[in-house]
Amino acid sequence: MDRRHFLQWSSALALTPLLLRQAWAESMTDMPGIDHAAMGHGLAGAASMPAADSLGLPRGLPLPSLSRLENHGAAGHLVGQLAAAPVKLPLLPGKPASTCWAYNGQIPGPAIVAWEGDEVRLRFTNQLSQPSTIHWHGMPVPAAQDGNPHDPVLPGQTRDYPFRLPADSAASYWYHPHPHGYTGQQAYMGLAGVFVVKSRHDPLAHLPEQWLVLSDLKLDAHGQIAANSAADQHDGREGQFVLVNGGWQPVIALAEGERQRWRIWNASSARILKLALPAHDIQLVGTDGGLIAAPRRIETLLLSPGERAEIVITGRFAAGQASALQALPYNRGKAMGPEQSTTLTLATISRSGSKATAELPTTLRPIAPLGAPAVKRVVNFSENMADPAAMFLINGKKFDMDRVDFTGKVGQVEEWDIVSQAHMDHPFHIHGTQFQVIARTDDVVWQDEPFLAWRDVVNIPAGETVRLRFVQRLPGLRMFHCHILEHEDAGMMATLDVQA
Helix, strand or coil: CCHHHHHHHHHHCCCCHHHHHHHHHHHHHHCCCCCHHHHHHHHHHHHHCCCHHHHCCCECCECCCCCECCCCCCCCEEEEEEEEEEEEECCCCCCCCEEEEEECCECCCCEEEEECCCEEEEEEEECCCCCECCEEECCCCCHHHCCCCCCCECCCCEEEEEEECCCCCCEEEEEECCCCCCHHHHHHCCCCEEEEEECCCCCCCCCCEEEEEEEEECECCCCCECCCCHHHHHHCCCCCEEEECCEECCEEEEEECCEEEEEEEECCCCCCEEEECCCCEEEEEEECCEEEEEEEECCEEEECCCCEEEEEEECCCCCCCCCEEEEECECCCCCCCCCECCCEEEEEEEEEEECCCCCCCCCCCCCCCCCCCCEEEEEEEEECCCCHHHCEEECCECCCCCCCCEEEECCCEEEEEEEEECCCCEEEEECCCCEEEEEEEECCEEEECCCCCCECEEEECCCCEEEEEEECCCCEEEEEEECCHHHHHCCCEEEEEEEC
């Protein structure tokens, strides 16, 4: 049975995502056009990747702090410089320094901090041998400053990115490259950094903050960053190490009873993280687009690639429970590499005395629901295993730099159904705005979203659908795509032309 007919049957029979994945895996060897030798090579490459413990990467050190980008501007102005260039970093004791690519020589890149209303001008110099851009992920910037693949900065060139941060834009954003065909490599080589926009009316400003950038690192036996295998190209890249601020299993200090505000970024290429802090109390207070209306107690937090969250953690150190930030097993539908089957310790939480528990407000900020949509669209994520040159598609098409897929209008409410006609999860991301998830299916049964939040990334599990609404406030060309970077590079991307 070919892929197209299999999906038709699966839709007609309303198969669950689990059955969809199982049936796809069982029928994969019969599909025409699949390069089984390449698949075997990819699996062999994954199996021969050195085990994390064998490489000697230091672990258990204090959580590395994120250095900040120097601001050369006056009050109300953020003026800075970023350069992308190769750098040698001594990752493994006794082995040659590893070749990485970094912003200003740092991994993660320097943290950028600004305030609502600031005028921003950031100068980017590309010292790589490839074209690059800087995409200000999730930020409400003009389309011409968004760093999309239509606006490459060639090797040796410099480009300014000027924009203004509007009111009510406080949130945890980030920046990374977005040149088509090169994004995945430039990200896994080390190019990414955080961009935090603050509000002068922040109801959580009294809480101490921890900033946690979660990323994947894949090293070969020589301590160099490994190239992608065939399995990486298909499933999305995962490494032996999940790092926090560039450190492996660092230690975070927390007092009994202390409340801390954690901003968390999933800056990995493809790994979906199901996070837990079993010994402590956790409340969700923010998503990609900033604070939600009120704190929500949670047990776990699912972050797909590109997604961010803010939580308030209260130190409890419950007996018999691990005092650690953990990544629980999660099956995302990989076909060529093993799924994460065990719980990973990302960071250890050490007890540092006791403190009085700070107040947590019962309300954070108002979020009004978007009105009735003027336009409704369907976006289908699909896979065509019979065509290695066009395996990852949106609405049956591979990305074309010269094609406009949708045309919209400034200020118009749009409602999109993002459908996964695929065997694996695909996180959806749109540029230029934040959206509200209205409803989603769970085992193909529609469920209303339990609370309003502003997001720019949402995971679409295999066989499921997410309904969302948004408004684009600025004109221009906007990208939307799967945020598994290998899938984006392979063509799982499309364009929305927003007209004034």
